[in-house]
Amino acid sequence: MKVSVISMMAGINKRPRTLIFDLDNTLIWDERSVKEAFEAVCLFAQQEAGVDGEALEALAREEAERLFRSYDTYGYAEAIEVTELEALWARFDRGDHPMLRKLEEIAPVYRREVWRNALSRAGADGEKADDLSSKLAERFMAERRSRPFVYDDTFTVLTALKPTHRMVLLTNGDPSLQQEKVDGVQGLGEFFERVFISGHYEVGKPYSIIYEKVLEELGEEVRDCWMIGDNMLTDIKGANGIGMTSVWLNRYGREPIEGMKPSYSVSSLSELAALLA
Known part of the structure; x- marks a missing residue:
């Protein structure tokens, strides 16, 4: 099992006390869930409208x-x-920020308009597009919720690491949706002492302030924590910005972003476990 050490920053701690995990496409396979939801909904639309x-x-x-x-x-x-694809199924019914309340109000209209416009552009007549758009909006929400996929090594690795490490989640997004993603995978939340969601803090990764707030609430020092995530622009950039050890989970052999070096690069969570061992 090969682990690539991309760079070794000064003062790097090889024995972290706390592991900070990203959620989407690190522990849960969100890209697959979204893709399959689209395929199911668009197949239904093809049968109903001939598009x-x-x-x-x-x-x-x-x-x-x-x-x-x-x-x-x-x-x-x-x-x-919060991405445009998440807004296709998010409820936005948690959190106190006024913009979350506005998103909660906008979301039902947004979902219908997306599908109505797409149907019209795909060749469905106006009346058919109007009638079918609400059905597709509701169907996409249901299809996405029915697909809480995780990677094959997620539970194995978390189980192995839990006895020896303090583990928390740090995820960007809407508070209601990100918590729903955690709760939607049976047993996932039990591995983590805390779930930090950017929607509760007004900004997310890579802004240093959210990392600082997480460290403050945990009572931890940056040298004792590692950040593990798949996104170089949020997880890795943010951790590097405050001098935290960063582990880039690069499952698909993507090229690194020029000038942005993680402390370590691994191709699976199993490699992370080997690195920590």
Whole structure:
């Protein structure tokens, strides 16, 4: 089992007391969940309206990005890293920030508009697009919720690490949705002492302030913590920014971003366990 040591920063701690894990596409396989949800919904639309399912998926993704960016909530959503695809199924019913309440209000309209516009662009007539858009919006929410996938090594590695490490989650996004993702995988939340969600803090990774707040609430020093995540622009950049040991989980052999070096790079959670051993 090969572990790639990308760089060794001064003062790196080889025996961390606390492991800070990212959630999406680190422990849970969110990309697969979303992809399969789209495929199921677009197949249904193909059967109901005669549109091309693959084309509809591409159009729905385009419309989601375009429309989500048009709302005045976009700046806040970007800061806490709520994506346009998450807004297709998030309830936004937790958290106190006024923008979360506004997102809660906007979301039902947003979902219908995304599917209506995509259907129209895919060739469905106007009346059919109007009638079917609400069904597709509801169906996507249900399909995504029915697919709480985790990676094959998630539970094995967490079980192995729990006796010897303090473990917490630090995830960007809407408080209600991110907590739902954790709760939707039976037993996942039991491994973690705390779940920190950017929506409770107004900004997310890579901003240093959220890392500082996590350390303060845990009573930990930066030298005693490692950050493990798949996203170089949030997980790795943020950890590096405060001098925390960073572990890039690079399952798909992606090229690193120039000028951004994690402390370690691993291709699986199993390699992380070997590194810690």
